[in-house]
Amino acid sequence: MKKSLGIIGIFLAIFLIASLFGENFLTGLNLQNLTNRTALYSILALGASIVIVTGGIDLSIGSVVCLAGITVPWLLVEFEWSPWQVIPVVLAGSALIGLFHGLLITKLRLQPFLVTLCGLLLYRGIARWMTGDQSQGFQGEFGDVRAIALARFTVPGFRELGIEGFRVPATVIPMVVLAVVIGLFYSRTVWGRWILATGRNESAARYSGVPTERLTILSYVACSLLGGFGGMLFIFDIGSAQPSDFGNFYELYAIAAAVLGGCSLRGGEMSVVGVLVGAATLQLLRNTIMLVGVGSQIEFAVIGAVLLIGVGADELVRRLSARRAERLAVAAHT
């Protein structure tokens, strides 16, 4: 939790600015939209963090989002499969992609960067080829399946807070379930601890009897599975997508959210709360830029600058407090 304090502080600061200067920021509908976007990107970010914690990286998340997402309406509309066939097939396919990555990385000892970079090209290429580069959509049908992402639930209490019209998006449910499961896995299970140990020092963990290869494979499977699941939710939310651009750069949003949330790119460190706040911060920034009225041309520059200043300030405060603690310890000793 401690390592997430910085990003929580940045989130609160931006939230305050948005509340003060953003037109209609604190309305139910806006908060509902923000919650939905956060949930969608959080699922990808959780997947990215699972791989990052092992000291690896997955650059193929965006292309897995594309392939899985595009496949759903493609099978439903073009081949008239039932949703009960499509969803398990897409999830199993996503898990197989992860297994493929994991095996190449552990058995062939290929660099994760290289393997997943090739995956980035491969899965998008497959998506474009199998659909003949045509956009895929639900043609105004399958409302009951799309409700997995589009349903909204009324929650009592928000009206009393002065926020009318807020309904909880359905995407929050998988986000919360996944966050709790992943959080408990890393903090309460032996396998979770072993993965953290593998991320900190793979050789040491292996010599201590930790099945590092199996755990690394498991991490890549989980990451691609979450990528595929996220892709499904994205397509349910958007309704249609074009294989050539759907999910482009989503891996960067996912990795950025994970790292901002306290995952070290060197591995061995993980904070589920931090990852969720990291994903929320990125979406909050985009929303704030729009509502405050900063031109969309400067959006990326503002996001980059704010995050850099925030993370820099966080690191500075951390170093100062560490130095102060050191000084106090020396003083107490003498």
Place this chain on the structure above:
Amino acid sequence: MNTRTNSILTLAVVTLALAGFAPRSSVAGDLVADQKARIAQLKVHPNAKPHVAFVSNGVADFWTIAKAGALAAGRELGCDVTVEFPGGGLSDQKRMLEDLVTRGIDGISVSPIDPTNQAEVMTLVAEKSFLITNDSDAPNAPRLCYIGMDNYDAGYLCGTLGREGCSGGEVAIFIGRLEQDNAKRRRQGFIDGLLARTPDSKRYDEPTKVITESGYTIVGTWTDSFDRAKAKANIEDVMIKHPKLALVTGLFEYNSTLAVEVFKQAGKTGVIKIAAFDEGADVINGIREGIVLGTVVQDPYGYGFESVKVLNAFNKGDMSLVPANGVVGIPARVIKKDNVEAFWKDLKAKLKAGKEAGASK
């Protein structure tokens, strides 16, 4: 540095400077004349089978239909046709054009993504082959003709559609990107049509400026670089920032589709009107249901077909298909509730042909 090196460097700098300062329009004009001269002097072998190319500005259903048209013309006229869809933007399109020239292609029809900054590659095509543009024009490039609709006029039609269905209030414009010529002209046409201004395709309103005129307030133009999640978020956020929004237009196909989607989810159908562009399935359904005022559609099949026809004629030494103004016009149409079914039937047939063409190539 010795004297010889100095002289070489000076010569290089002067040459580069002269090349850089040569007026671009005159260079383009010379190249157009050069291409025309080459066409006039062509000695055509009776069995000659030209190989021409059609290059889009991206990947979309729209281009699949254009591909069907190009391949159909190739079959009918007996020439080889290569169709390329650049999925990676400007750099991808440049690479494709260079590779086609390297292959010794006999003519290229391209929809330039950023004509102002693609002068070099278009000059290269004009020098080595025959260059025409489609869908989005590059009037200052050395192209022999432009095939397509006038995007300003099409935008104007869309603006008029908006004016007829919405008498005033706040208006927002959504578009994929604004770099390309067709996007700029389409947007300006929409603004002028909505505000009932006298048509003037040279006019340009800054995208960042709020325009209040004739009872309408155009609150802004939002781009998304083809990220549909971002495009959806744009519409949601603008709807929240401007609760009194009366009309929106989506000037790229998916922008209108997403507007229908967002308003359905927010229960705003009918409250915020939509003047659409292109023929997304949700837009067509929206017209049937009465939640979309109408849509302005192009004829991509015609773009593909005419491009190949004109390039094939050039390779036979024939310039007669190109009018004096250099524009082979394929006008846009307005689809409303009364003609939506007939249009949809025709489109389905062309899409089927496009898919078959895609499978066969």
